[in-house]
Amino acid sequence: MDAKPLHNPDDCTACTICMAHCPVARVTPKFRGPKFTGPAYERFRLLGFGDESSLEYCSNCKNCDISCPSGVPVATFNMLARAEYCKRHPQPFRDWLLGHADLMGRLTEYLPASLVNFSMKNPLSRAIMDLMGIDRRAPLPSFAPLKQRRRLFAHRPAASKQVVFFPGCYIRYYEPQVGFDVIAILEKAGYSVSVPESFRCCGLPLVAGGFATDAVDYARANSMELARWARKGIPVITACPSCALMLQKEYHDLFPEEGLGRYASCVFEACSFILELLDRGELSLPKTSGRYVYHAPCHLRALGRGKTGLDLLGRIPGLEVVDADAGCCGISGSYGFKKGKYTIGMDVGAPLFSALKESQAPVGLSECGTCRIQMRHGSGLPAAHPLSIVRKALRN
Ligand code: SF4
Ligand code: SF4
Structure with a gap:
């Protein structure tokens, strides 16, 4: 008897629950929604034909997967179908650029960040990028100074307990300070922290852009590095929920024939790891004060461990943290940067922007770097990683 396939469209009972939870289908009729674009059309795709025109509107936010009973x-289904489609139809250079964020970040290591940021963000460059398909209104992040980026990989003191930090592209190239905050918390709990330079991008931007072959190469390289630490029983921590989702779950689900999911159990999302340290008494958090509004990234919810940053901040006496509880922010990696998608992203994020402003909290919090970009852009509020607040509390 044939083994049951890992992804079977016939598991869909056509209940339409996912349709009610898809943030993109909610704001645009251009997208036919998860039920049709996913399992319904997948049956046709398996027969060698199917309507692929709607695929590009799926943002890979995963709210359909989270809600499907x-x-x-x-x-x-959508990402694998997009990969197949892209093999037959060359992708625009815009999608190549946005998908290869790691390569772009590495290229900028030869130039001062101020020069790179100026050359990317001046009105002429934005007009050219707009012509290439990157919306001129999109809130592109700024590269961090090179010295700061290099310091992430510095050798750190040894200790009896060891962890490895997987920075991911966003922290590595744009917000290394979040990495320093995570490292400081882990060191406070008595861990020595290594940050190997050999880790590549987790591959999610490549998957979302339809560059599955490049994504497999990155997944193989990362899995070799993960294997090195897994064999020694050393946990690998990431503070980016999308990286955690790729390393823990998607390598297996997207590339099952590669066997890359076998190291998933050594990967931990940072807030959930630190919650475990608190439970084991390896760390305690002092009383502090402050008011914040929290947004749970879709990919964090897709990990199935709940709102870990919110739970963690709830363990700090004296903090007041409101859960915005307003769904997807709309950016979905670089989806909201694209022409034709920018307005969809902003419409998706509108309930969140209202909730952030109505909370009257001075700062928004979220574990995801691109969610923070969109929160700042849509609400005007500053935004930080919950672990930056934890570190601040430990410093007081
Ligand atoms: S991943 Fe997000 S945008 Fe795509 S179908 Fe699912 S809910 Fe809709
Ligand atoms: S929620 Fe799941 S079972 Fe229901 S229509 Fe969507 S994919 Fe099918």
């Missing part, structure tokens, strides 16, 4: 991996 039958466990249908709708977003995985």
